Amino acid sequence: MTELRSFLFYPDMDQEFPQQNLEGFNLTVWLTEAVGIVVLILMGIWTTLYRGGFAWRSNPALEFNWHPLLMTIGMIFIYGNGILIYRVFRVRRKRKLKIAHAFMHLLAFVLAVIGLQAVFDSHNLNVPPIPNLYTLHSWVGLIAIIMFAFQWVSGLVSFLYPGLHVSLRTSYLPVHVFFGVGGFLSAVTASLLGILEKAHWVITDYKDLPVEGLHVNFLGLAIIIFAALVMFLVTTPRFKRISIPEDELLLKEGIVGE
Amino acid sequence: MTELRSFLFYPDMDQEFPQQNLEGFNLTVWLTEAVGIVVLILMGIWTTLYRGGFAWRSNPALEFNWHPLLMTIGMIFIYGNGILIYRVFRVRRKRKLKIAHAFMHLLAFVLAVIGLQAVFDSHNLNVPPIPNLYTLHSWVGLIAIIMFAFQWVSGLVSFLYPGLHVSLRTSYLPVHVFFGVGGFLSAVTASLLGILEKAHWVITDYKDLPVEGLHVNFLGLAIIIFAALVMFLVTTPRFKRISIPEDELLLKEGIVGE
Incomplete structure (x- = not known):
């Protein structure tokens, strides 16, 4: 039980950074990952x-299936x-984290x-071809990807x-964070719109809520819960990463990119 | 021109609260209201x-139209x-603001x-009746309203x-803010899902992007821009309301509800 507690609640972190109250942090991270994996499985x-x-x-009909799967892996799970x-x-x-973030x-x-x-x-390869980019899903999704790029x-x-x-970086950072989080929420919204329109197209008895209809609705809810947990971890001030001594040192020495 | 600047940028505020940098605040508020009104008009x-x-x-077919209109007025424009x-x-x-917020x-x-x-x-009054609460739109919307209540x-x-x-209020406040903003974003998501499914149902030539299809897509984008502006105003730390002397006084005196 002690091992589980220490595994879940970062006790070592509390000792290293006594000023940070990280209670519940690790548990929430594990929950977020679990829900993210449920999203991918569904x-x-x-x-x-x-x-x-x-x-x-x-x-081409089966090629379509790569679209929701890859978008969910890339723009929801990895983005989050x-x-x-x-x-x-x-x-x-911090430099390692930046490189990992970029990668x-x-x-x-x-x-x-x-x-x-x-x-x-x-x-395009369908006979006859289906028009592109006419639904609200496609517009929101395209905006999310362009913003992301x-x-x-x-x-x-x-x-x-x-x-x-440094001064320019400091003033650009909140903009980067705002549009980064905004892009993530746009991608989440686009995914829900895409799931719903596909459900209406292909689940012909959606109104009787068959197993596939339920499956799709729970998939949508799982994406919303994943997004809510990511937002909770990102917006809770006491979970914010605090600079470690190396970050400060390298910043003061003017080494670019730290 | 000076009047316009002072109207848009709160110069009096800067004098009264020199510690707050409210540059661009008023302009963003006016833009938010303008986009909100565009949403209602569309x-x-x-x-x-x-x-x-x-x-x-x-x-009953025309009674339906009250649904998107009232939801947009209530759960998007007034909520925001x-x-x-x-x-x-x-x-x-603050007490006046709380009462207005609650109202x-x-x-x-x-x-x-x-x-x-x-x-x-x-x-229910359609012949034959249409099932309720089977789409992802309805699930997300219902969750948003229950959370809101x-x-x-x-x-x-x-x-x-x-x-x-006071101590309990202080610890509940961030929870209230998180679920308040989360409920708003859920309502926004539900509205986009509802608009998209209605578009697929009734705009039979949606894939040719007729005027109604364009109208609906721009309506969806306007809702997203309104939500983004609300989020910008709410999350930018320098726009946060700072307590005025009366708030502090009343809190210290232990007058409940201030």
């Missing part, structure tokens, strides 16, 4: 068992975890681009390489 | 001109403004209940009457 089951699995251009990395690995050096979001972007290719192919490039240039002057 | 036009206007039980009231009327006494949210709740009655009626009652009991002890 989406995996939906695309594989209910919607027929995967193909690439040989079968990329935001959380400064909280979860709070005792690591995770690059991975999310690559998955999103493949996911976009899948949906465009599935529309801008954020990634401006984050790289500002905080990693070449790196802005 | 929803008004959609329900009136495109969807045939309003009736009550004599015509109720959150902002502590920022916008920052020099008023606006009560009004939002009443409108939402009438809006719910309209959708249940339009389903709990928040309203616990906010009243904690902060207005009878009022908890």
